[in-house]
Amino acid sequence: MEIDVEVVVIEPEPEPEPRFGHPGPPMRRSPLIIGFTAGLGLLLAYSAYLAVQNVRSILVLIFIAMFLAIGLNPAVVRLVKWGLPRGLAVALVGIGSMLVLCGGIVALIPPLVQQSNELIENLPHYIDNLQRNDQLNKLNDDYKLLDQLKNVATAGNVTKALGGVWGGVQVAFSALFNILTVIILTLYFMAAFNRLKEGGYKLVPASRRQRVRLLGDEILAKVGAYLGGALAIAVVAGLASFVFLLILGIAYPYALAVLIAVTDLIPQIGATLGAVVVSIVGFATSLQAGIACVIFFVIYQQVENYFIYPTVMRRAVKVSDLAAIISVLVGVALMGVVGALIAIPVVAAIQLIVREVIIPRQNAR
Numbered sequence: 001m002e003i004d005v006e007v008v009v010i011e012p013e014p015e016p017e018p019r020f021g022h023p024g025p026p027m028r029r030s031p032l033i034i035g036f037t038a039g040l041g042l043l044l045a046y047s048a049y050l051a052v053q054n055v056r057s058i059l060v061l062i063f064i065a066m067f068l069a070i071g072l073n074p075a076v077v078r079l080v081k082w083g084l085p086r087g088l089a090v091a092l093v094g095i096g097s098m099l100v101l102c103g104g105i106v107a108l109i110p111p112l113v114q115q116s117n118e119l120i121e122n123l124p125h126y127i128d129n130l131q132r133n134d135q136l137n138k139l140n141d142d143y144k145l146l147d148q149l150k151n152v153a154t155a156g157n158v159t160k161a162l163g164g165v166w167g168g169v170q171v172a173f174s175a176l177f178n179i180l181t182v183i184i185l186t187l188y189f190m191a192a193f194n195r196l197k198e199g200g201y202k203l204v205p206a207s208r209r210q211r212v213r214l215l216g217d218e219i220l221a222k223v224g225a226y227l228g229g230a231l232a233i234a235v236v237a238g239l240a241s242f243v244f245l246l247i248l249g250i251a252y253p254y255a256l257a258v259l260i261a262v263t264d265l266i267p268q269i270g271a272t273l274g275a276v277v278v279s280i281v282g283f284a285t286s287l288q289a290g291i292a293c294v295i296f297f298v299i300y301q302q303v304e305n306y307f308i309y310p311t312v313m314r315r316a317v318k319v320s321d322l323a324a325i326i327s328v329l330v331g332v333a334l335m336g337v338v339g340a341l342i343a344i345p346v347v348a349a350i351q352l353i354v355r356e357v358i359i360p361r362q363n364a365r
Contacts, residue, residue: 060338061178065185067342070220071227072097072186073193090190098183215356219349226345229312230265236308237264237271237300241278244296250278250285266340269328271301323347 052059072093079089189196197216204212238261245253256278263274275297283290327347331339 060335061181062185064338065182066189067223067227068182068186069189069193070223072190073220074224074228076190076193087191090187094187094190215352219352222348222352223345226348232312233304233308234261234264237261237304240300245278248282248289248292250282250289250293252281256281266328270340271304275301
């Protein structure tokens with residue numbers, strides 16, 4: 001029995017005519033088109049450079065807020081492990097940080113301002129005391145250094161240096177705006193820390209995402225540990241200097257101790273800068289006080305370099321001295337004090353990437 005099967009061929013429906021017609025063949029890559037495209041790319045790149053330059057100050061504030069958020073995130077994570085919701089943990093860490101900041105301002109600013117003003121007012125007197133030193137007198141006769149310092153010191157007071165009362169008000173409001181901006185951005189970054197981090201990881205191809213996540217978490221942990229350790233070391237340096245200055249009876253201990261703590265945040269060179277300034281004030285007070293300051297800071301820096309710093313930073317970053325010095329110099333040249341503060345964590349991150357990514361890739365070839 002034969003079965004006849006009829007095959008029906010369904011013709012595809014013709015594609016509708018595009019509204020604006022079919023695209024033509026690719027344009028021939030003439031030198032004119034290539035040059036125009038390259039020029040347009042350069043113009044866009046230059047426009048982006050100008051845009052970044054115009055908003056550079058805001059970008060620096062954002063960068064500082066991100067750095068602080070990374071440094072405070074370990075405290076938030078610990079509170080979350082204790083059972084607190086992340087939002088409440090962020091609020092507690094933020095409030096605690098602001099209370100510490102406000103407490104420090106209330107405790108230090110009034111005597112700091114008073115003693116700083118007295119220091120500026122008495123600077124010509126200190127320079128006159130320095131002129132009693134025979135060696136300094138010889139240098140002054142040759143180069144007129146002390147005379148120039150005295151002229152600068154007596155040229156005007158702080159109000160004139162700031163351009164009058166209005167200039168001082170502008171500086172104060174600018175500083176207040178920057179501080180509030182950093183605080184608000186830091187709170188936002190801490191609240192959205194996990195979302196931002198996971199969003200960044202999603203931009204990486206899925207085949208490499210796990211490895212990038214492990215490396216990224218390790219870098220963030222190093223940055224957070226470094227920031228906490230640097231703050232602890234600076235506080236210790238400030239307290240030790242304050243006690244020493246009180247015992248020695250040098251004027252303006254609050255202002256000088258705060259100066260030591262702030263400069264100690266700058267890796268490698270900051271402690272030396274602060275020690276030089278305080279030692280100059282000590283020599284201006286008396287020869288014995290200046291010698292005592294030099295001896296104290298030389299001994300303290302050795303203790304800090306070989307005992308305090310390794311103990312605090314043992315679980316944080318490990319960067320060679322040469323890499324640290326070079327990174328700090330480059331950071332200062334690029335971003336000033338902010339660049340010096342972040343230089344060592346950046347170098348630690350680069351070393352981790354080189355050790356875990358670049359070197360294994362080269363060895364596999």
